[in-house]
Amino acid sequence: MPTVSPSDQRHRQLGLTDGEYALIVQQLGRHPRDTELAMLSLMWSEHCAYKHSRTTLRRLPTEGPAVLMGPGENAGVVDVGGGLGVAFKVESHNHPSAVEPFQGAATGVGGILRDIFAVGARPIAVLDSLRFGEPTSERSRYLLEQAVAGIAHYGNSVGVPTVGGEIYFEAAYEQNCLVNAMCLGLAPIGRLIRSAAAGPGNVLVLLGALTGRDGIGGASVLASAELGEGDAAKRPSVQIGDPFAEKKLLECSLELLESELLISLQDLGAAGLTSAASEMASGGGVGLDIDCDRVPLRELGLAPFEIMVSESQERMLCVVAPDRVAEVVAACERWETRATPIGEVTDSGRMRVRHAAELVADLPVSILVDDCPVYDLAPTEPVGVSLYPAPPATLAPDASAAETLLALLGSANLASRRLVYEQYDPIVQSRTVRRPDEADAAVLALPTGEALAVAIDGNGRRVACDPRAGAAEAVYECAANLTCVGATPLGLTNCLNFGNPEKPHVAWQLTEAVEGIAQACRALGVPVVGGNVSLYNEAPTDAIYPTPVIGMVGRLPDPARAGRLRFARAGDAIALVGPFAPTRAGSEVAKLSGHELAGPLPIMQTAAVRDAQDTVRTMVNAGALHNAHDIAEGGIGVALAECCVAGGIGARVALPAGLDPFAEALGQGFLVSGPDVALTGLAIIGRVGGDALELEGVLTVAVAELAAARDGGLARFL
């Protein structure tokens, strides 16, 4: 039995531990070859193997009546009626975006689009969840502008609308910005396709762009060893996006599926060909033979390990019956897209890679996909230590209620996002019933006459205060957004952005947050159909707030009645619905006041919140309301101001005794307005009308002043 040579540390530089390397040697009965080591190091990375999160993720409920495909496929799919399925997934592209924000964000969009059309669905909407440092920092403004421009460049060019998103600015994200992109796709259920390869003798065909040295990442250690230091190793490892190639690849892939030419389809993402081929082989219980010499290259002289791990964008892998290959190639030619047979399906159960007639890799598929050790976390609740510094106070301690409201509306986190969303096309494909700023969730009409609603949420500061309650709140907040347009949730996807899970306090944040999400999902009956984990979001000086991002999809019966957030008609009664008992813990006003992060967050009154959601949803779907808006960051004061600004009309409100206008409890309270008769039985707190927002005995501010504060909040910085 060979042993680990202490002088050979390449596996360490590739991110494998000595124990993991020893395990590989033991399983193979020999040392891995270079190409094999590169493939294994990536397949055994956290990104591909979920080795620090897999055990924790098992706590999430994944089953529900509408689920057609769950975690493990390229995207989750839920049934939306009429024979249609909606595929959706959120994924992170944090590290590339921190290095090169334009291309990092652009290829983040490109990657999530491919996940969606890999299951046979046409992408119909993109949403983005972004986190940056405070906009007072030049680096943060640069990252923001470039990331937004990158998303716009890619999303707009491929003709998929960007219908929603969220942005938070916190010092904790100064070094590690977060760029999470979510995509939804629509497909007839019968056309959905899985990634499992099948049928020994069938042909493996690579579609799309040429393979180059981009995105080789951790494997660059091998590159330097083979090619000489300072050469290839130092090339930028961020991938460059080509939305035109993606657009052709998308149309071409969907056409191939429509012609029933494909047996299976898989996108190439992290770890490139290695990951795509391994997952296809593993899913089908087959083997694959790949001939590197047949992979079309962007430049000469790529080593086989580079070909196998390259993350060049805009590529897909498919399995085709031998007698249909010519048809596939012809269809691709019409779309000016390359289609190259590079290998075949075998019954060997092995991944065999040839290069220049030499066998450079011969591994059991199982060692690539199944044998990576799974680590238990060692969570420890940090007691008596403050993990994050208190933010600097920007609001005077003696600020009046009116000054506080204006400061909140103009704060980076609550100010209007118009400057950002105006850079995205939200209407292409002619489905968008509610555009950004019109409602709490985006609404997309379905060919069945019904509609989809989608929202994305995740407040890291509140999760930092109380991981379990904060993560649960994100689920409730998403559900509340769907409720306000009249939608019933069908499923959710999550992106778990955390620090280094090997640190006990990060492990604690992760396990607590997942538990919070799991509890909320069970309480609301919403399954998790897929997602992504992004760990190690740390710089030497700071770690991010624990940031689970939740993307939720729902269904509503009548798009014409989809709720809107703006106050509409003078004289309408305003009601407060829900068990709304907010506190200032983790709130925006606490941040502006310079308070340290501290819980506990308000206790979620699960049954009462569910009842409130049902009440609001039923009224919206009955067409009884003129507006519906959930109370989120900034409390009821900011929520009322948002309704006023959107409608260009004021309101006069008497807050319930003792209710702090700026205290927060996310996803637990709703503001609705309409004729008195529609609001019978609800707690009426005021009326729409006039040109100012008046909270009796608290503040009066002109709507124009509220609008100016909200509009100017980000414009100051951009």
Added chain:
Amino acid sequence: MKFGVIRFPGSCDEVDAQLACQRVGEAEILWHADRDLRGVDAVVVPGGFSYGDYLRAGAIARFAPVMVEVAEFARAGGLVLGICNGFQVLCEAGLLPGALLDNANLRFVFRQVSLVVVSSDSPFTRACEPDRPLSIPVKHMTGCYYAPPELLRGLQERDQVLLRYAPGHNPNGSLRDIAGVCNAARNVFGLMPHPEHAVDPLTGSIDGLAIFQSIRAAVADRLAV
């Protein structure tokens, strides 16, 4: 009547345009590589990023085989509507005067804007009420209309500016708030706003329908002659 909507690789709004056309007539998609307009009565060059538009918006699409037929169709008096990227393509092809530059703020802009109908004396605006502004969205990176002063003067004298952005609604720095122009023969029209995204109350306004209704009426008149 039948519309033909061209599909280049990189077109994004061709299906949207087809759906809008189908509200007033028949419509089919025409493939960029085919030198064949399949007997359609009017051609729509749609929005998007034809061939990626990496070089200059519309600069490659003008060389597409189908554009040879479009130019011939236009010379014979056929009605050609270019929307957004289509407007850029028609300018590059020399079928419309002027050029489109990057937006003044160098950012992509999506916005619902208000348009003034400057002239309803055209096959594309004849169904528009002269004093009623149109609410139609724009969404583009390269929509700043430019023409040298002499040409601008000529366009105005010949009543070729059919649409302007209403005061305060110019989203891209276009000279004289120009949103859409036609050729001297008045049978080729390009505009940056997207009338095909303003045809259904569910998804926005319905003010864009007037453009498609105008084309339908003009074609009907011609067929009747």
